[in-house]
Amino acid sequence: MKADPAAQLRLLDLQDEDTRLTQVKHRADNLPDASRLSELETRLARVRDEAVAAETILSDLERDQARADQDVQQVLDRMARDRTLLDSGTIGDPKQLQSIQTELDSLARRQSDLEDIELEIMERVEGARAAAKQLTAQRDELAAERETLATSVHEQRSALEAEARLVREQRDVIAAEIPADLLALYEKIRTDHGGVGAAPLHRGTCQGCRLALPPTEIEDLRNAAADEVIRCEECRRILVRTPESGL
Ligand SMILES: [Zn+2]
Known part of the structure; x- marks a missing residue:
């Protein structure tokens, strides 16, 4: 799947709000x-x-x-x-x-x-x-x-x-700012993976599953197109590249 890098980054903002929503709901229930x-x-x-x-x-x-x-x-x-x-x-x-x-x-x-x-x-x-x-x-x-x-x-x-x-x-x-196909993918992964559909790649580590990516994969990511939607090989979440990704 391809998506504008800005839309991929926006996915992280959406994830933040969804996480907040889950926390508020958890507080209300407990x-x-x-x-x-x-x-x-x-x-x-x-x-x-x-x-x-x-x-x-x-x-x-x-x-x-x-x-x-x-x-x-x-x-x-x-x-x-x-x-x-x-x-x-x-x-x-x-x-x-x-x-x-x-x-x-x-x-x-x-x-x-x-x-x-x-x-x-x-x-x-x-x-x-x-x-x-x-x-x-x-x-x-x-x-x-x-x-x-x-x-x-x-x-x-x-x-x-x-x-x-x-x-x-x-x-x-x-x-509303995120393309429909990317949003649908995010929602599906989020439902299947404990409320987290997208995670940033931070210094070579997926923040969804907290596992460091193997060097070969980092190398692949370095060569991947910016609009390529990347999935973590380990947890299958959408992996969003940021300036802190360590690529
Ligand atoms: Zn992961």
Whole structure:
């Protein structure tokens, strides 16, 4: 293939822009804050689940507590009724009086047992309430942190996208100056060779694969026409001759 030496040199500018574009894309795909954000989202989801579980435990215990309060109240009401009956003086039968007294004694024991249960539930409610409060506070804190980080990641990505747009515009301007066949060859090699389609020959070394050309090849290049498009024998990239090529 033949191409104007100036167009071949311009290929190196195009390569610079394409390399920059790859770097910008790599930075956008590997933002440290983006991986921190994803870790934070995992943690937030876990804490959110834990907070829901803690609140479920709390509401179950609060229901138990209401039931225990109700049980105690029922016993107290029954005892009040029995005492009113005893105090009314309307019951003359000693057996019946004895029976009421026995019931009062048994109700007093039941009250004591139920109050123990009530107290135990109350302690558990307090524990569960503290746990739920701590988890919801942690959840809210993580959610706020996530918001801040998500905004930052979004801003960083937008800035990199703007930079990529600018580089792409510049590369398109350069690409328009390069003959179609040379450009097509460059694009094909670039796709097949890790993003590098053209490299300068610098002091006898291909900057694409970093290998020094054998002296016989250097000799061939010295004799080659300036408009001849040269390929590196090693990596097959377009080898562009510059004043620093050492020819
Ligand atoms: Zn090479």
